[in-house]
Amino acid sequence: MKYKSVFDIIGPVMIGPSSSHTAGAARIGRVARSLFAKQPKWAKIHLYGSFAQTYRGHGTDVAIVGGLLDYDTDDQRIVNALSIAKASNLEVEFIVEDGLSEHPNTARIVLGDDTNYLELVGISIGGGKIEVTELNGFPLRLSGNHPAIVVLHEDRFGAIAKVATVLANHEINIGHMEVSRKEIGKFALMTIEVDQSLSKDVLEEIRLLPNISQVTQVVD
Amino acid sequence: MFFRNVKELIDKTTTEGISISEVMIRQEMAYTGKSREDIMAEMDRNLTVMEQAVERGIKGVHSPTGLTGGDAVLLQKYIEKGNFLTGETILDAVSKAVATNEVNAAMGTICATPTAGSAGVVPGTLFAVKAKLNPTREEMIRFLFTSGAFGFVVANNASISGAAGGCQAEVGSASGMAAAAIVEMAGGTPQQSAEAMAITLKNMLGLVCDPVAGLVEVPCVKRNAMGAANAMVAADMALAGITSRIPCDEVIDAMFKIGQQMPTALKETALGGLAATPTGKALEEKIFGAKS
Numbered sequence: 391m392k393y394k395s396v397f398d399i400i401g402p403v404m405i406g407p408s409s410s411h412t413a414g415a416a417r418i419g420r421v422a423r424s425l426f427a428k429q430p431k432w433a434k435i436h437l438y439g440s441f442a443q444t445y446r447g448h449g450t451d452v453a454i455v456g457g458l459l460d461y462d463t464d465d466q467r468i469v470n471a472l473s474i475a476k477a478s479n480l481e482v483e484f485i486v487e488d489g490l491s492e493h494p495n496t497a498r499i500v501l502g503d504d505t506n507y508l509e510l511v512g513i514s515i516g517g518g519k520i521e522v523t524e525l526n527g528f529p530l531r532l533s534g535n536h537p538a539i540v541v542l543h544e545d546r547f548g549a550i551a552k553v554a555t556v557l558a559n560h561e562i563n564i565g566h567m568e569v570s571r572k573e574i575g576k577f578a579l580m581t582i583e584v585d586q587s588l589s590k591d592v593l594e595e596i597r598l599l600p601n602i603s604q605v606t607q608v609v610d
Numbered sequence: 611m612f613f614r615n616v617k618e619l620i621d622k623t624t625t626e627g628i629s630i631s632e633v634m635i636r637q638e639m640a641y642t643g644k645s646r647e648d649i650m651a652e653m654d655r656n657l658t659v660m661e662q663a664v665e666r667g668i669k670g671v672h673s674p675t676g677l678t679g680g681d682a683v684l685l686q687k688y689i690e691k692g693n694f695l696t697g698e699t700i701l702d703a704v705s706k707a708v709a710t711n712e713v714n715a716a717m718g719t720i721c722a723t724p725t726a727g728s729a730g731v732v733p734g735t736l737f738a739v740k741a742k743l744n745p746t747r748e749e750m751i752r753f754l755f756t757s758g759a760f761g762f763v764v765a766n767n768a769s770i771s772g773a774a775g776g777c778q779a780e781v782g783s784a785s786g787m788a789a790a791a792i793v794e795m796a797g798g799t800p801q802q803s804a805e806a807m808a809i810t811l812k813n814m815l816g817l818v819c820d821p822v823a824g825l826v827e828v829p830c831v832k833r834n835a836m837g838a839a840n841a842m843v844a845a846d847m848a849l850a851g852i853t854s855r856i857p858c859d860e861v862i863d864a865m866f867k868i869g870q871q872m873p874t875a876l877k878e879t880a881l882g883g884l885a886a887t888p889t890g891k892a893l894e895e896k897i898f899g900a901k902s
Contacts, residue, residue, distance in 0.1 A: 392766060393762060393766050394612070394641055395638060395641060395642065396637075396638050396759070396762060397638075397652060397656075397758075398765065399723070399724045399757075399761035399765060399770070400656055400721065400723050400732075400754050400755075400757060400758045400761070401721055401722060401723075402722055403655070403656060403720075403722075404719070404721075404722055405717055405719060406713065406714030406715060406716070406717050406718055406719075406720050407715050407717060407726055407825070407826035408725070408826050409722040409727070410725065410771050410773060411773075411826075411878075412726065413726065439773070439874075439879075440877070443824060443880050443881060444821065444825075444878060444880050445824070446898055447821065447823050447824030447825035447880065447897075447898075448825070448826060464719060466719070469717050494774060494874070494877065494878070494879075495771070495773050515771060515774070516725065516770045516773075516779075517765065517771070518722055518725075518726075
């Protein structure tokens, strides 16, 4: 079941006009921002399917940029996100893609600053709910049925064990977990589905572990 | 733990001797671990957002493009003259649904029910029925939980996304949800709620999502208006004892399959339907300039 809470149906409270194209888009932008852990200096936003065809009418552009500025779905500043981004030195570019994607509402966001960059693919499945399907080239095989976190980390001894230990200490059960890396000793990624949503404190405790660069809850 | 379809939802009301809204509230408590008080308070906040959107729209609001706005006001003035052909409660529901969607088109604050494009139907009917039935605040909050229970089944077994399933998945779902909730508020049985949902949704099957210029304005605002009217009539039919020959779950299933069979041009791409009419294309060009 993709929708578990009644507030997925009656909600979210948001700025119009479209839950999938505005609220969902804002959430995709905000997850990207949260994974990058600071405001990026530039962002290239690739839009596919219905997002590509209708983004201007739905305010998908302002919403994604609002998310990149860390705004929630009901933040009035979303309406002026493009000019706020410009004023705060966040350079954005929209690229409309002709190609097909697996889901009709798909955005690929590439963002960065002088030293780092991050790439994320998000889909907006309706009513404001989203899923992140790819991160830095790693496919995320999240069911969407359980709360999930992604942990960006350095590929080092014990990094995975330490994260699992924090979850165990808080009596949080792991339902599904994947670890992947591109090169030994470099950037790596843990994707963890758990039985209940994690509090900010637990996320922070994981973030403070050695070799962890970022922790973000991608499915509540 | 979760009810997976309308049959299981109705069965729970029978075996536990509780209303549909109560089933939804208890499931939310079990899923989130939150107290009843917290969950009721959260829905109360959503209700307040809906109320504020209706009030704002009724006074008159216009979208940045100028394509929509002001129709809720026209209807309210028309109702005041008293010379209408249908009924006051229906027209009030229609004007309040329009009010909400006009606020939505103007990038105002709304509560997605189940989506933003279909946000008008549930509050529109709720605030119109309120004038007739004088519900308590708790009964109004329960209206939203009952709507949510039916929306929950549709979202998990079919779709509530126009891009995935056409407008039948958005305004169609919203109208069915509203019809079921009206029945509960008016004192009907849980089964009558299911009949109202089925009757409403059956009459919105195949509804395409064809937003002109890709804006959630034309025809979305008026589709919410008609969805509200549809929900009100279906609720009255169900309360009169009329049933749907096709069970509610099978109607939802049919809706899902129709959505899959619809071409992409008719699913929120602004490539077909009203968006592709000469006027639709001319409006798009006027608002966004010619496509390069």
